[in-house]
Amino acid sequence: MQIIEYIDRDLAAIGVADTLASGLKKALSIQERVSLAVPGGTTPGPIFDVLSAAVLDWDRVTIMLTDERWVPEDHARSNAALIRSRLMQGPAAKAHFLPFYRDGKTAHAAAPELSESLKAQMPLSMVVLGMGNDMHTASLFPGARGLSQALHPDAPALCPIDAESQPDVRITLSAAALNGALEKHLIIFGQDKRDALERAMGQPPEQAPIAAVIQGGTVHWAA
Template identity: 60%
Template sequence: MNFQEYPDRDMLAIDVANALAGDIESALLHNEKVALAVPGGTTPGPIFDVLCAADLEWERVRVMPTDERCVPNDDARSNERLIRERLLTNRASVAEYVPLYVSGRNPEDALAEIETLIAPVLPLSVLVLGMGEDMHTASLFPGMLGLEAALDSHAPILSIARTEVQPEPRITLTAPVLDGALSKHLVIFGASKREALDRAMGLPPEEAPIAAVLSGMTVHWAE
């Protein structure tokens, strides 16, 4: 694991965006289509604001969320909404987007169809993750129903995440898909998340799901 510390969040956003652009450009040299998986939430927005202006062949990039809440894509809590508003704009507007949730459909009914869009571009070329203070990543939560199956090396591409603390089900890329990415970046802010990451490195993935994907990870941290 490579740990990079930044003096502030603005500098982190610029440097991470530049690193991602370089990773995507390198991947495009060797593949007709490449996959970029990114998180939602508040953390990646400033990174997207810089990355979307990168001079890349975005039409060859397939963008997807690492996980998604089963809410309409215009909902304020939708990862798709954030990604479309902050990343799939400017030069990146021509990138292809792969939604993990289709509004109005039972999530279980749509999984196989969505997996057929993701499978051809695996392994993921570039992955960006966040992490909660509970050491969850994507929608792999400690103690959730189905976590063991989603962590298994033979897990399918997608899994349904249901927890007692989340108001709706979520769809998530599984641990082997996340861990198999060729370039992996984790972005975290604040002392509490840095401490959580330190704890995770000494725990099994069932207790700290982020531990399942840390091999070869570049961690970007700022207070």
């Protein structure tokens, strides 16, 4: 695990976006198509703003979420809406987006079909992760219903997750799908997140899910 520190969050947004763009360009030089899995939430927004302007063959990039709240795209808590408004703009508008939500189905019912549809994208070319103070990443929440299945080495690509701390059922890329990515990046801001990451390294994945997927990845941190 490599840790890159930035002077401030504005420079982090630029630095991380440049790193991601370089990684995608490298992947595109050896693959016809590449896949990029990204988180929702507020932290990656400024990074997406910069990344969306990168000059690369976006029409050969498939973008998906690391996890999604099981709500329609026009819902205020939809991560898909954030991706469309912050990342899939400018040059990046040419990328292909793979949404997870299926109208009329539950997350549990849709998960097998969605996992099957992602087989062509595996292994993922690049994964971008966030982390909460509770040491969750994607929607791998400590104590959540479905966590054990999502952490299993033979788990399908997507798993439903129901965490008591969250208002919506979610669907998430499994630890196996995240770990299989050719390139992994974790973005955390603030000393509390840095401390949480350090605590996670000495705990089992059931208590600190980030520990299940960060090995071999790059951590980007700014105060």
